[in-house]
Amino acid sequence: MRKFSLLDGLVAPLDRANVDTDAIIPKQFLKSIKRSGFGPNAFDEWRYLDHGEPGMDNSKRPLNKDFVLNQPRYQGAQILLARENFGCGSSREHAPWALDDYGFRVIIAPSYADIFFNNCFKNGLLPIKLAAEKVDVLFKAVEAHNGYKLRVDLERQAITAPDGTEYKFEVDAFRKDCLLNGLDDIGLTLQHVGEIKAFEAKHRAAQPWLFA
């Protein structure tokens, strides 16, 4: 997995609550059997004026100028600022794949749906939970300043704003370690093969029908 430690990134604001994974990557793109290439179709229905289908040349499609990510000032953004319950709905990992492929490395929101939150970490994306008031302050700051950037330091668990304000955030120790070191979950789990086998033997003896 790709490592993540420090990022100085441009921030893009997506000012709505309950952004669901259908919105992040609509279902027609889930037909792909690959993990990559979803970026041009991230937020497809909001981003383009026509109906998107896999295989289209996205560079030729009409853009929805009103959609925030299409504004020139947010091009190249690596940090997505969002509202409550981001990533709700379907468990599709295509959502973090699409955000990642688009170029985002960090998401900042007051809360996330559990499965989406989990899926981000598996793909080197850092979803940060920040209190709603703080997120609100950031929304106002992004609006007010062109080229607004934040520094995200995972090691120190801190976000630094251009005016020097620091926002500390929590992150699970295990997940932090995996991100900082780019560790692959499966490899880590397989270090415990002996324990898994021992558990399995005991479980089989107690509930043999599970293994029939």
Place this chain on the structure above:
Amino acid sequence: MSAKTLYDKLWDSHVVRQDADGTALIYIDRQLVHEVTSPQAFEGLKLAQRKPWRTASMLAVPDHNVPTTNRAAGISDPISRLQVETLDANCVEYGVVEFKMNDIRQGIVHVIGPEQGATLPGMTVVCGDSHTSTHGAFAALAHGIGTSEVEHVMATQCLVAKKSKAMLVKVEGALGKGVTAKDIALAVIGKIGTAGGTGYAIEFAGSAIRALSMEGRMTLCNMAIEAGARAGMVAADDTTIAYVKGRPFAPKGGDWDKAVAYWKTLHSDAEAKFDATVELDAAQIKPQVTWGTSPEMVVAVDGRVPDPASATDAVKRGDWERALAYMGLKANTPITEIKIDKVFIGSCTNGRIEDMRAAAAMAKGKKVAANVKLAMVVPGSGLVKQQAEQEGLDKILIAAGFEWRDPGCSMCLAMNDDRLEPGERCAATSNRNFEGRQGQGGRTHLVSPEMAAAAAVAGHFVDISKE
């Protein structure tokens, strides 16, 4: 030992190891697999030259991309076809049992698991699909997972997880006329919100839940994820055990008795503590209809579309305004005055035999209204379809003007050819009313099968509790 919740019991019996910070490895008994979220996981296995840990724990089925008509002709969309063929090939390569598209046992993954007895009480069940919460109806711990986790479970038989908090949703009393498990689910979501259950595993309990059939309990647990909870569950009882008995994957002989004795312990202890409790009075729940683009945007059928001016904060007001604009609705419109263009009865929420019966009972001797362009009934599995046909339900529905289709996810998410056109309004028995969920620009109102069939006949929503 201290009193345990059902969730504690299920969790504790599957912990392989646990770190000081609470990160645990949980052993997985059953992994269900479908074509959309598995190809990248199989590919990952292959690239790392790993093999599935226990192939016998897996059961695969294509459901999202399959056509619901003229199946003999195969899948016309080449990208959909490739995805299903990829599943077929992976199952052959790794020796995974798969019910292929034309197998009578094929159906929506969350319908076939229980139907086959592949979902059993006391199990941990995962699938790369958020509605895996459905299986919790069997006193199982069932999680939806992402594709990386699908690969992880394939390779290690374990999931890396942290224990959630426990929420008790208690529904006491008797449901009124025309009120179903779907209405309980929507009423709960209306009450706690789509993020109300985030970080929790929900146990549904109380006399109204005990009185539900397994189908009803599955409908309820199915929508736990719509309340933000990754897992929903109901304690095992005689209803659970009677449902499981005799199913193909269920234990047999001496194992059966042993299993039943264990399953009877799968309930929360009387003194068990929950981190949060929500109570509802069953008698107060009315048939529910969603009016917006999130399942929490829901009101009783005798209510009105809410006015954004009455929203409690600015973010919410913005959400409501956007939802009304998308849905093409005006504030304060009575729900029963909303006219519909299409009706979809099916999905892993309401695609089981009871749902087919409920729809047929409403449609019997009536006709789909002239303004309804399409009313389709999509059974959740081939076996549900067969059973419904043996009961003559298909004839009743067809005579009333409904289309009777082949099993699959269909217009729940419109990955196949079944979809709404922009601006079309649909009464749907599925679980999500997000923008574009049933087709770009499509407008979805979530309801029970009874309510959907009644709306098909009337051409608009009707209060079936008063009919």
